[in-house]
Amino acid sequence: MRLNFIKKIIFAILFLLPNIYALEKGNVYLEMGGGYKTGDFGTSSRTNLYYESPSLGYITSTYDVNITLPYLSLTTGSNNVNDIGDTILNVNFEVIPEENNNFGLDSAITLKLPTGNENKGLSTGNRDYGTFISFQKSLKEIKLSLSTGFIKTGDSALQSYDDILPYGLTLSKIFAITNIYASLEGRKYLSINGSNPLAFYMGFFRILNKQYSLKGNTFLGLNKDSPDFGIGLGVVRWF
């Protein structure tokens, strides 16, 4: 039954939407990104994470389908593990275009496949399902985005996990060919004692030329549930 379920979800994500908009041409892109995070998550031991997160995607004016397979290097105290992480399959699609309307509405569905090793602490050992929605409104030169969603986490044989309610508020502005943004992002883990990581992000997205873009971000954790600090950088190649 589980296998059938995975097949159906993968079918929905990878084939349903692209087929509906099959006539629309888009661009293939490859993103090579990576970064560093550090934090203690409210425990006595500090954890450092170096990650690489290559993504392959196809984007049109109405939808974006992509897959990300990260490689993680996780260090807690003297323990270090290096291995692939969980695979993320994602479809974003535009529900209401901002053009010709006063606001825009996007939605996304995301599937996390447990390709990471649970015993090494790189995965929950089961798949997660996420649905997201994002509201955008241009206020003169500044764009405001509000987003939220729901992540249904799968439990493993060893442990049960809380479902997650992610939320965020982003302000962005284009300077020349660079988009600068600042955001407040949080995730509420849905249980009585569930943690609630909250962080302040700043980042940019810069068009280098017709084929390459550069993106980067840095964040500061605002509570003990969040990593303390992190930085990420990526290059996008357009085909």
Added chain:
Amino acid sequence: MIKKNLIVLSFIFCFISIQTFAEMGGGMIEKKKNDDMKMHKGMGHDQSSQMMSDKMMDHKMMQDMSNMMKQMNNMMGKMSNTMEHGMSMDANKTKEMADMMKNMSGMMNDMSEQMKTGKMDHENMEKMKNKMKNMNETMDKMMKEKKQEQEKKSE
């Protein structure tokens, strides 16, 4: 288009919801949560959920850039196609076509200059998008007229 998107959105949410409940055997309420344990304290877990929610943030900027590139390529392709097929044009159409090409060339130059000097802003990008849209419509209209002419001749 919006209606179509809303239907697709509703379908997907229903699909996911039904499948999720089926998968859980309706046991969401019964699922035991271990309250003593602080969940998701591992950086690996945090990274996965972070990546899932981050995907939405990047999407819009990527889409803007992709749209611009696509519109330009389409327009150039249509112009090239029109020329290759030797569309017969009267003086008015020839002038219209020449103006469009001049406009297109001007826009490319503008973009190039703006990129160099760092003056390109969201408003400019929107203007260019609208210009390209108008040009696209004109081009479609010309192609349609040509097709109708050919159909009349064949009759």
